[in-house]
Amino acid sequence: MTSKQRQNWIIAVPVIALLLWSVIYPNVAVIVGSFENGLGHWREFIASPADREALRTSIVISVASVFASLAIGVPLAFLLGRFEFPGRRLLRAVATLPAALPPLVGVIAFLFLYGESGVVTRAIQRTFGMAEAPWRLQGVGAIVFVHAYTMYVYVFLFVSAGLERFDSTLDEAASGLGASNLQRLRRVTLPLLMPAVAGSALLVFMNALGSFSAPYVFGGGLRVLSTQILASKTNGAMGLAYVETTVLALSAVAGLGLFRWLERKRKYTLSSKGGRVRKTIRSRKIQILTTIFSAAIVIALVLPHLMVVLVSFARDGSWTTQVLPPEYTLENYRRLFSENELWRPIYNSVSMALIATAGNLIVCFVAAYLIVFRRFGGRGLLELLIALPWAIPATAIALGLAATFNRNDLATARVLLVGTFWILPLAYFIRDIPLVASAVESSLRQMDASLEDAARGLGASWLMTMRRVIIPAARPGLVAGGLLAAVTAVGEFVASVVLYTHSNRPISMEILAQLRALAFGTAAAYSVLLIGLVLMMTLVARSFEERLA
Amino acid sequence: MTAAPRARSEGDSGGERGTLALNGITRRFGDFTAVDDVSFEVGPGELLALVGASGSGKTTTLRIAAGYEIPDAGTVTLGGKDITRVPPERRGFGMVFQHYALFPHMPVEQNVAFGLEARGVNKVDRLVKARAALASVGLDGAGSRPIQSLSGGEQQRVALARALVIEPQALLLDEPLSNLDPTLRQSTRDDLRAMLRRVGVPALFVTHDQEDAFAIADRIALLKKGKLLQCGTPEDLYYAPVSREVAAFIGRGSIVAAEDAGEKAKVTIGGVARELAVTRPKGAASRVESAFVVLRPDALELSRGASVLAWRGRVTNRRFAGGMEVYRVELSDGVTVEVESNTAKVHEDDVVSVSPLKGPFPLVPG
Numbered sequence: 001m002t003s004k005q006r007q008n009w010i011i012a013v014p015v016i017a018l019l020l021w022s023v024i025y026p027n028v029a030v031i032v033g034s035f036e037n038g039l040g041h042w043r044e045f046i047a048s049p050a051d052r053e054a055l056r057t058s059i060v061i062s063v064a065s066v067f068a069s070l071a072i073g074v075p076l077a078f079l080l081g082r083f084e085f086p087g088r089r090l091l092r093a094v095a096t097l098p099a100a101l102p103p104l105v106g107v108i109a110f111l112f113l114y115g116e117s118g119v120v121t122r123a124i125q126r127t128f129g130m131a132e133a134p135w136r137l138q139g140v141g142a143i144v145f146v147h148a149y150t151m152y153v154y155v156f157l158f159v160s161a162g163l164e165r166f167d168s169t170l171d172e173a174a175s176g177l178g179a180s181n182l183q184r185l186r187r188v189t190l191p192l193l194m195p196a197v198a199g200s201a202l203l204v205f206m207n208a209l210g211s212f213s214a215p216y217v218f219g220g221g222l223r224v225l226s227t228q229i230l231a232s233k234t235n236g237a238m239g240l241a242y243v244e245t246t247v248l249a250l251s252a253v254a255g256l257g258l259f260r261w262l263e264r265k266r267k268y269t270l271s272s273k274g275g276r277v278r279k280t281i282r283s284r285k286i287q288i289l290t291t292i293f294s295a296a297i298v299i300a301l302v303l304p305h306l307m308v309v310l311v312s313f314a315r316d317g318s319w320t321t322q323v324l325p326p327e328y329t330l331e332n333y334r335r336l337f338s339e340n341e342l343w344r345p346i347y348n349s350v351s352m353a354l355i356a357t358a359g360n361l362i363v364c365f366v367a368a369y370l371i372v373f374r375r376f377g378g379r380g381l382l383e384l385l386i387a388l389p390w391a392i393p394a395t396a397i398a399l400g401l402a403a404t405f406n407r408n409d410l411a412t413a414r415v416l417l418v419g420t421f422w423i424l425p426l427a428y429f430i431r432d433i434p435l436v437a438s439a440v441e442s443s444l445r446q447m448d449a450s451l452e453d454a455a456r457g458l459g460a461s462w463l464m465t466m467r468r469v470i471i472p473a474a475r476p477g478l479v480a481g482g483l484l485a486a487v488t489a490v491g492e493f494v495a496s497v498v499l500y501t502h503s504n505r506p507i508s509m510e511i512l513a514q515l516r517a518l519a520f521g522t523a524a525a526y527s528v529l530l531i532g533l534v535l536m537m538t539l540v541a542r543s544f545e546e547r548l549a
Numbered sequence: 550m551t552a553a554p555r556a557r558s559e560g561d562s563g564g565e566r567g568t569l570a571l572n573g574i575t576r577r578f579g580d581f582t583a584v585d586d587v588s589f590e591v592g593p594g595e596l597l598a599l600v601g602a603s604g605s606g607k608t609t610t611l612r613i614a615a616g617y618e619i620p621d622a623g624t625v626t627l628g629g630k631d632i633t634r635v636p637p638e639r640r641g642f643g644m645v646f647q648h649y650a651l652f653p654h655m656p657v658e659q660n661v662a663f664g665l666e667a668r669g670v671n672k673v674d675r676l677v678k679a680r681a682a683l684a685s686v687g688l689d690g691a692g693s694r695p696i697q698s699l700s701g702g703e704q705q706r707v708a709l710a711r712a713l714v715i716e717p718q719a720l721l722l723d724e725p726l727s728n729l730d731p732t733l734r735q736s737t738r739d740d741l742r743a744m745l746r747r748v749g750v751p752a753l754f755v756t757h758d759q760e761d762a763f764a765i766a767d768r769i770a771l772l773k774k775g776k777l778l779q780c781g782t783p784e785d786l787y788y789a790p791v792s793r794e795v796a797a798f799i800g801r802g803s804i805v806a807a808e809d810a811g812e813k814a815k816v817t818i819g820g821v822a823r824e825l826a827v828t829r830p831k832g833a834a835s836r837v838e839s840a841f842v843v844l845r846p847d848a849l850e851l852s853r854g855a856s857v858l859a860w861r862g863r864v865t866n867r868r869f870a871g872g873m874e875v876y877r878v879e880l881s882d883g884v885t886v887e888v889e890s891n892t893a894k895v896h897e898d899d900v901v902s903v904s905p906l907k908g909p910f911p912l913v914p915g
Contacts, residue, residue, distance in 0.1 A: 453617055454650035456638045458664035458715060468663070472654045 008376040015366050016378055019385040021413060022430055026400030033403055034242035041239035054223040055247060058209060061143055061224060065208035066201045068148035073155025081163040084278040085287060091294045094301045099153040100534060102491025104213045104508045105527040106150045109304030112311050122323045138220040146214040151207055155200040162196030195263060202259040209252055210393030212494040226395040230498060241399060249396045256391050311524035319520060332525035345510035353489035356428035360436040360485045361478055368440040369470060373452060390434035397430055398498035421504045424496060428489035436481035443477030483541040487534050567628020568592045569719045569751040574623035576609055583609040585775035591751035598766035599755045606775040607755045608723060614753055615721050616640045627718060643712030645722040649704045651696045657707050658692035664715035682714035702733050713748060720745060722754035726761050738764040759799060771795055791830040793841055793913050802845040803886045809840035814912055816842060818860045819881025826908035839915035846875060846887040850906040853895050859902035867897055878903055
């Protein structure tokens with residue numbers, strides 16, 4: 001073994017060990033746990049109508065969410081990418097707004113708007129003098145509705161980027177060969193956009209499969225796998241919870257495999273000559289229609305945010321049967337900052353997010369460095385380890401942690417974390433590994449590999465090379481990845497709901513508690529605070545990046 | 550223009566300058582032998598070019614000299630001291646990378662001062678030295694410019710200044726000219742040669758372009774598939790190649806079978822035999838069983854029409870090469886030669902006579 005290889009292993013072994021311990025071990029524990037009485041728990045699962053329904057519903061919701069997101073995201077990307085019309089800039093500015101809503105906050109906003117006692121629902125009911133609400137925001141339809149609103153953004157961004165790279169001479173070549181508009185779209189444009197469509201569809205599928213907040217709040221009597229897992233755990237049926245978790249994780253991996261296989265069949269490199277010109281819509285009529293249409297979308301996109309802000313000023317308990325909350329106050333915000341019990345979740349969320357993010361930055365930097373710059377036997381394993389948490393739904397990750405770190409046992413490398421503060425930062429850390437690692441990795445890949453050689457050749461020690469060359473090159477990825485990790489962690493709900501305790505409850509759990517107590521104003525105030533935190537972190541990251549660049 | 554000579558005098562007083570030598574270097578990657586038993590020396594102030602096609606092992610050889618690769622066999626010595634396993638950061642060599650490897654997040658000055666920073670030189674001193682080094686490559690006052698604002702030629706000079714400022718024990722350059730446009734290349738060759746000579750340390754550079762090698766190097770080491778084919782002056786390689794492979798790689802020309810007769814060799818094409826004065830590689834046998842001679846385009850002449858004393862052929866291609874024409878002529882017996890001429894006004898498909906113009910012709914063993 002050369003000294004360089006020895007060095008590789010000295011750096012790699014702690015990282016690989018940490019990842020094996022925190023990512024692989026809990027999941028293996030879940031799978032092993034599902035067989036703790038042979039096939040007993042599995043028979044129980046198969047025999048349970050509730051579980052069979054949950055699996056079916058989970059898959060139906062995921063597939064429906066994919067199609068709904070595609071139906072919104074693809075046309076919107078075309079409209080904004082290919083055409084010029086009044087109001088285009090505004091629509092483009094708000095198109096990604098849903099992504100800025102933490103998952104639970106989006107659900108609450110929909111509840112305030114379209115729930116049985118929501119503003120839009122009541123307004124329609126009053127206007128038409130109906131005895132009952134015109135619809136109930138419940139079941140598969142409601143869940144897919146919320147998913148489509150929050151997840152179409154992935155499709156929109158991927159397809160927009162695909163269109164951006166699309167070489168306009170391809171279109172010109174096709175029309176030169178006599179293809180009609182429709183033929184061009186069907187035979188040239190759409191096939192070339194397939195990788196973007198497939199990639200974003202996979203993201204939606206994975207997110208919808210693991211989604212917890214929408215089914216939890218709007219499910220009614222509906223069962224999906226993620227909520228079944230929590231129910232089994234709460235009932236103390238851990239064995240069954242392990243089986244359900246294994247099934248959920250396997251569904252996710254199967255989905256991932258299917259998409260990867262589809263993707264491999266169609267792989268093109270789009271090389272751009274840049275500078276695509278948007279078509280101006282000439283017909284007056286269509287122009288007006290487009291503008292009205294985009295105004296409607298803008299309102300639909302902004303409304304949830306406005307609604308949360310509005311409700312955050314509503315006096316708790318005052319909003320009963322009215323269309324809009326009748327009484328407004330600053331009391332909700334004042335209490336968040338003055339009452340100890342209400343301040344606690346804010347403090348918890350911020351400190352846990354910061355701890356998790358710091359861990360992500362260190363571990364993911366080392367992992368990405370090894371993957372990009374070093375050749376050694378463990379590289380494939382390392383790549384797998386940092387990608388894996390992405391393929392495992394958060395509920396499954398959380399249950400694994402609950403099953404593994406529930407006691408101190410040095411012989412089996414178990415540490416008691418359940419019930420302590422540290423279990424949530426660990427969960428957030430695991431969830432955000434793929435995000436941060438891929439951001440850092442892509443930054444490092446853009447770096448010319450000979451820079452490291454150059455620094456060494458000029459006499460720089462390993463430490464100086466790191467400090468002056470590698471870390472500066474990784475910095476954009478560290479900042480972007482760190483920001484994403486902090487933003488996701490501060491509003492995290494899915495893993496938290498499985499693992500939280502009263503003393504480390506995060507903002508998301510407190511929002512849910514306030515909602516249950518019908519304290520809508522306080523719940524909304526927390527939501528606005530969460531959005532504010534996300535916004536603030538984004539601004540800090542941006543100014544940090546600007547100051548250093 | 551004062552920094553480089555000063556740097557040299559300081560290097561002199563250190564008294565550490567010595568010959569860089571590679572002895573029996575072999576490097577394998579799995580089953581593939583990238584460098585196969587290669588040996589050569591570069592003396593202080595000497596410029597040696599490692600020439601070869603891509604995949605010939607020239608870059609790997611350079612990286613072994615720099616310490617980025619450790620050979621599977623053989624040693625690297627500097628001034629007689631074995632440095633085979635000394636890591637690059639402790640070798641004190643100056644290296645110019647193919648794409649220059651300038652740190653994109655540092656301005657020019659910090660790039661140049663980086664090696665001094667690594668050596669713990671204080672901030673003021675290293676800036677003074679960096680500026681002097683920049684001045685020595687003709688980039689006075691460019692210190693605070695971002696790397697992205699530099700042209701290719703300027704980047705190359707910054708990379709050179711960065712390598713020179715550390716007063717290197719040897720200079721290693723990987724394709725230093727390949728990223729420059731052709732017009733810049735001509736003038737840069739001369740500058741580079743002058744600068745490298747001034748530094749007075751062994752300088753080793755890799756190139757796939759033999760014209761670069763001819764213009765800059767004192768000696769050329771020609772590599773093919775990891776093996777060193779010949780190491781010598783450009784004239785040696787051109788006029789006295791040791792093998793058909795070297796003759797085929799260096800310069801243009803056709804290699805035709807000949808009967809070795811000591812001072813002369815007889816070349817028979819289409820029944821017409823001509824005796825040619827030949828040169829042999831140094832130390833080669835004075836007569837060999839199977840011999841070939843190299844017919845270079847500038848050593849042949851061509852005239853319209855057939856002649857009994859000359860080789861006959863047909864012009865298959867004619868190309869203008871600035872001031873002269875180069876004709877490709879298909880002779881009998883499947884031999885094709887290229888001939889330079891600025892007087893023979895012939896056209897494609899014309900029947901012509903080709904005769905040897907001036908010797909001696911390089912003779913290589915078959």
